[in-house]
Amino acid sequence: MIFDIDKETMPREELEKLQLKRLKQLCEKVYANVPFYTKKFKELGIEPKDIKSLSDLSKLPFTEKQDLRNHYPFGLFAVSRENIVRIHSSSGTTGKATVVGYTKRDIKNWADMMARSFAIAGATPADSIHNAYGYGLFTGGLGVHYGAEALGATIIPMSGGATRRQIMVIKDFGATVLCCTPSYALYLYETGKEMGIDFRELPLKTGIFGAEPWTESMRREIEDKLNIKALDIYGLSEIMGPGVAMECAEAQDGLHIMEDHFLPEIINPETGDPVEPGEVGELVITTLTKEGIPLIRYRTRDLTKLNYTPCRCGRTLARMQRVTGRSDDMLIIRGVNVFPSQIESILVETEGLSPHYLLEIHRDGNLDILTVKVEVAGNTFSDEIKNLQTLERKIQRNIKEFLGVTARIKLVEPKSIERSAGKAKRIIDLRNENQ
Amino acid sequence: MKCDQLSIFLENRAGRLAEVTRLLSEAKVNIRALSLADTSDFGILRLIVSDFETAQKVLKDAGFTVGKTTVVAVVVDDQPGGLHTLLDMLRDASINVEYMYAFVQQSGNNAVIIFRFDRTEQAIELLSGKNIKMIPSEELCKL
Numbered sequence A: 001m002i003f004d005i006d007k008e009t010m011p012r013e014e015l016e017k018l019q020l021k022r023l024k025q026l027c028e029k030v031y032a033n034v035p036f037y038t039k040k041f042k043e044l045g046i047e048p049k050d051i052k053s054l055s056d057l058s059k060l061p062f063t064e065k066q067d068l069r070n071h072y073p074f075g076l077f078a079v080s081r082e083n084i085v086r087i088h089s090s091s092g093t094t095g096k097a098t099v100v101g102y103t104k105r106d107i108k109n110w111a112d113m114m115a116r117s118f119a120i121a122g123a124t125p126a127d128s129i130h131n132a133y134g135y136g137l138f139t140g141g142l143g144v145h146y147g148a149e150a151l152g153a154t155i156i157p158m159s160g161g162a163t164r165r166q167i168m169v170i171k172d173f174g175a176t177v178l179c180c181t182p183s184y185a186l187y188l189y190e191t192g193k194e195m196g197i198d199f200r201e202l203p204l205k206t207g208i209f210g211a212e213p214w215t216e217s218m219r220r221e222i223e224d225k226l227n228i229k230a231l232d233i234y235g236l237s238e239i240m241g242p243g244v245a246m247e248c249a250e251a252q253d254g255l256h257i258m259e260d261h262f263l264p265e266i267i268n269p270e271t272g273d274p275v276e277p278g279e280v281g282e283l284v285i286t287t288l289t290k291e292g293i294p295l296i297r298y299r300t301r302d303l304t305k306l307n308y309t310p311c312r313c314g315r316t317l318a319r320m321q322r323v324t325g326r327s328d329d330m331l332i333i334r335g336v337n338v339f340p341s342q343i344e345s346i347l348v349e350t351e352g353l354s355p356h357y358l359l360e361i362h363r364d365g366n367l368d369i370l371t372v373k374v375e376v377a378g379n380t381f382s383d384e385i386k387n388l389q390t391l392e393r394k395i396q397r398n399i400k401e402f403l404g405v406t407a408r409i410k411l412v413e414p415k416s417i418e419r420s421a422g423k424a425k426r427i428i429d430l431r432n433e434n435q
Numbered sequence B: 001m002k003c004d005q006l007s008i009f010l011e012n013r014a015g016r017l018a019e020v021t022r023l024l025s026e027a028k029v030n031i032r033a034l035s036l037a038d039t040s041d042f043g044i045l046r047l048i049v050s051d052f053e054t055a056q057k058v059l060k061d062a063g064f065t066v067g068k069t070t071v072v073a074v075v076v077d078d079q080p081g082g083l084h085t086l087l088d089m090l091r092d093a094s095i096n097v098e099y100m101y102a103f104v105q106q107s108g109n110n111a112v113i114i115f116r117f118d119r120t121e122q123a124i125e126l127l128s129g130k131n132i133k134m135i136p137s138e139e140l141c142k143l
């Protein structure tokens, strides 16, 4: 089922016309109503009428998370406070919180986009949706909630925590769709096992997982253990909340972006220039229809790539690849952008390795040398040199193929790479030390 | 006729080999045969020990990657061409030797060589058929 067949299957040419029309309106609106943007436009010497085609997008200024913080709490709102019907806020794990406001129409659009997302996941009004995302300032809970209602499904507004009770509710109320973080899905499974409840026997058939990064191997693990289809959802509170993009059940190959509302770009995080089509870079989103806090070229810091080929589900909306990491961690090696998370996903997919690795970069003459140290896994250890060397060459080949950079691979003993309780130290850059 | 061999992944760092021998000596495990294969970055230490279980446990507990490989201890005539005859036989049966190394002690006047074959069962069958002596695991530890 396609929730909004007109918008979701719109021919590209028509969609681009709609995007351009909305982009022009957006520029007029922020230029007139948001002093921050008026100032930015003037600094760049541009006016809303200079936007004549979608390619003029690159003339517009970026918006950073820090800009929202600098205008805490309501400084970037484009409408008066009486038109705001709801406030959400993202927790400030790395600084001050960011605050967003929604008009009545924003809330309606959001619910429709979440309803689309459920339909993209294969859900229908006949489904019961168990929502384990937290209700509150965080956008996850309420976003999912109103989307399920807009679809006409049954929402079970569980919120987070109380895991054993969650499992009883999932079982007794016969949920068919589960919404939570991917790691919580695995935790539910483990706890269910302790309680003697086998998720494989429950009517649950689909999981919609987001709000944290996960990998393809984690997807397989969840699908296998819970006997469901596990799908990826993308969203961020600055842009809207969950439902910015949703992976379809048919292809399970990328997340359809709600392009009639959000204009995506992929840029090189260093230079700000667009990358070549299909290349990985930072996702930048312009909100085309938002009224409360419209944002121009918001830098998400999330790394992905876009796929514009038509999807077998029938939708024409572009697909973004599962987010593979954060642009804050980017390395430049011999002119090639390398993201540790990309190397991690290659290592995770390779048998015989543990997920503990360290990237060392040093300079030999004018050449950057990247060394990937990775621990061998005890249980699949081969005692033949040639097999281990084959393993090294295989990793090297995959890194070269996917990232375009040649790396030295060094297998190391288990537990020889330092563990830390918090964020693991994955990179040692020695390039500036001997200059 | 099969013997358990310990295989240990070692980085080429000073003191790693000594760490293995120290742990085994403290656990009162004797090393009966040893071979070290290495590259510039890492090596694989292969050991036949007097007490496999204990050795495996102390090394694992100390954080080493320890594998178990099945090898065969073959008695080779200590005379010119002894090894050659054996290898010919294996080649004719299309059995590959992944690696081999000599046992520390001799069995009487004969040399004992540890073999890792690509097809262990077939190799044992072949050698038994040709009346070539192989030493069972229990005996090997006592040599």
Ligand SMILES: [Zn+2]
Pocket (backbone or CB within 6 Å): A248, A250, A251, A256, A311, A312, A313, A314, A315
């Ligand atoms: Zn699709």
